[in-house]
Amino acid sequence: MATSYVEYRELTKRFGSTQILHGINLQIEESEFVVLVGPSGCGKSTLLRMTAGLETINSGEISIADRVVNRVRAKDRGIAMVFQSYALYPHMTVADNLSFGLKMNKTPLERITKSIASAASILKLSQLLKRLPAQLSGGQRQRVAMGRALVREPEVFLFDEPLSNLDAKLRVGMRAEIKALHQRLKTTTIYVTHDQIEAMTMADRVVVMNDGRIEQVGAPLEIYDRPENLFVADFLGSPAMNLLSGKVVHNDGRMDFELENGIQLPLPDNSALRSDQQIIYGIRPEHVAFTDDDNGLPVNLTLVEPAGWETHLHADLSGISLRLLSVERVGARPGDSARLAVDTSKLHLFDPTTGRRI
Amino acid sequence: MNRQMTRTEESTLRPEPGILQDWLGRYRRFFLIGLPLAFLIIWTMVPILWAFLASLKNPLEIYESSTFFPRSPSLAAYQTVLAIDGFGKWIFNSVLVTAVATIVPLILSILAAYGFARYLFAFRHVLLLLYLIPRIIPRVSLIVPLNDLMTDLGLINTYWVLYLTYIASAVPLSTWILVGFFRAVPREIEESATIDGANMWNRLRHVILPIAWPGVVTAAVLCIREGWNEFAFVLALVTETGMRTLPYALYMLKDSMGVQNYAVYNAFTILTVLPLLIVYLLLERRVVESIVSGAVK
């Protein structure tokens, strides 16, 4: 068997008549940081909870460290989990929260004391050990939740949207802290989020899920640069990729892409394309730029959203809406007309019937 | 800002509010809150206070009805009550029956409420309904068949008859209260405990019960109240003097004492009410909060 550490084989899950997971297959390497990302209801949390032993398995197998754990109880799976709501025990002090699991497993007292001290120092909780969760800030609670996972010295860390209850600024800070912790401990980690920024910034590998299926697995930039299907193309990236429907046309031996409104956009040479073939033409907003060339696409700007270090623009191309991203300051105002150029080397083409990349 | 929005209000605004309006403001508040509050206090406290004051008066003074406060307060009536043959036994009966009718239902309903709050199992709605229906059955209506049943079982005039009926009527109430409190404990906290290696008993003991403690206290106080104050069952199922609980003994006092013993009568009343009121006042905050929050229905 491969050196995979956590492995899912044909895993399925139903709630009543609703199929939540349709045969998940995935191998996670030792000390890898894998992020499961997808819209809500895609089954990513269920997959995590099944890994933790909080949900039963309808069919298929989960193995952790080469041991099938389908029937192993949660506490014996060698996992630790950080919940979205932190799930701290509200009636226990920080120290008691950290030690509860060790006490339940009848760990000798001196070992408990040592583990707590080391977890507390790693997470900067040493001053807070006597406090109750209600007396802590959101970030501190988050740290306690992580500390509770840490003292279990698990083989696998499971995170279920751990940052979504924090405000934007703290979230960025904690993101870095979790990543740093992983680099230090090298514990295999499975991290669930719906936030693509978290997925991109933290993961060694990203698993994009949708509707109970895995859409694509790969390194963050690999997925971003080469989405395998329409769902991934649309899901990753903010503002989202422009996805335009139309067909391939031949012009003087050259191929072009014709939109439904008759406007043509350039296509790179691609032997896989036939004339009149219906395709989806995908271009990320940052790959559409203003141009002085009179042959550029004529558009009217409809919306200009300055976001500080970048500017989001919406443009109207004879009835078809395009999104643009500019990292330079844009002096343009809504209503202005402009000409745009598309970077044809950065195109993503998809088959509209299968949704797959061409 | 708001004033500009409604023109009518602007026109009724007087240039000078003046002292008169200040007075009206206070006057209004006094009428709308002060008077009802005074009425609430008088309404709530007078029956208890009057009984207490009467218990300190001498019997003739009560009968003359000429004083509010006792002329020469005396605890003689309480001494008389304590000296009543059987009073100790009645207190013992009340305490014993109440204790059993609190502890047993609490244990049963903690288990049941946990089952209902946390497990998805077949027929759980039917079973929950069976727990709840008794709450709309007037207890007094059951005294006829219960007397019949308990006579057949030969349990009349035993503690068992009181244990059984009190436990049965306390379980639905406390289960209902606890189901609400247990459900309010976030599931994730329990899952976290599961991962931490706590089994069901440990989760219940170390996680659920401490977090839902206000609910347990409320359920306990209400069980104590039921047991301590219950009258219809003890009236119907107990006939021996030595088996009476305090409410029954208080009721029977009317027959055994003459009119002139009003002070004693009142002292007896105060003594039966006082222990439960002390329990309530000690745990008042939890109970009131639970009722106000809608957890007790």
Place this chain on the structure above:
Amino acid sequence: MPSLTKTSNNSTTARERIADLALATVPYLMVIPGLIFVVGVLGYAVFGGFVLSVHATDMFLNKTFVGLQNYISVFNDPRFQASLLRTIVFVVLSITLGIVMSMVFALTLYHVGFARRFFRGMSLVPYFVSGIAAAVMFRFVFTTSGGFVNYVLQQIGLPTAAWLGDPYLAFMVAVLANCWFMVPFATLILLGGLQTVDRDIYDAATIDGASGIQMFFQITIPMIKPMLGVSLIWVSYISFSTFDIIFALTAGGPQRATEVVSMYMYRIAFLQLDFGQGAVLMVVLLSFNTVMSLFYLYYFVLADRRLEKEASP
């Protein structure tokens, strides 16, 4: 689906199946013990009551089946008809007075600006006084000589009355004592309702130009409808099955003026020792109460979803 060459991972061993079965019985083991008491005592009593109601009993509690004879006798008894009518009047008066008082007290406790906790705690005290003790206390508040009410009337120079000797006045005193006992709980339920109403709504209504009274009837009442329903159930339940208070306050007198159905039932069963007819009255009390509760539940508390299927995870 897993390929056939792999060892199929979905088949469970016998041992695992037994473990699963044991796990599945856990919730039943938790729920059943309490149910044994509830169904065994209360359920059996209700069942036994229905059985008893179609039997005649003699002094030794020997039973003979008589069909609906007991029902016919009870329903034809003018004394029963009078007690039923009296009960309905008692219930209507108690509900009206009780709910108005609860609402006034709840609003007062909601608005009071100081010692809130004290007043709230104090307002619930009568709930913890036993029905018998409450009745005894009310006897002494309303007794002709030595009663608080007559003392006050005398002090301010008004004529005194024989409150418990006069049929109409005694009935009113019984209603008051009943209210004293049941209002506190209803008050706190309503107070809870008032506290759930978002204060922003009142601000918005003020801006819309609503007066205090308009706000009460058009915002407060509709928004606390479920709690109003709960307190109505409570107040009706207590009033309809009232027993202790009347038993010790007036014992049904004077001149049967306060003989409500529960008193009549006690008299028939325990003084006339006709258990069959007594059981008929149990059926009457039970049916009235059930119909009333279902009515309120239907109209007021449908918003409370605790009984309904919770959303599965």
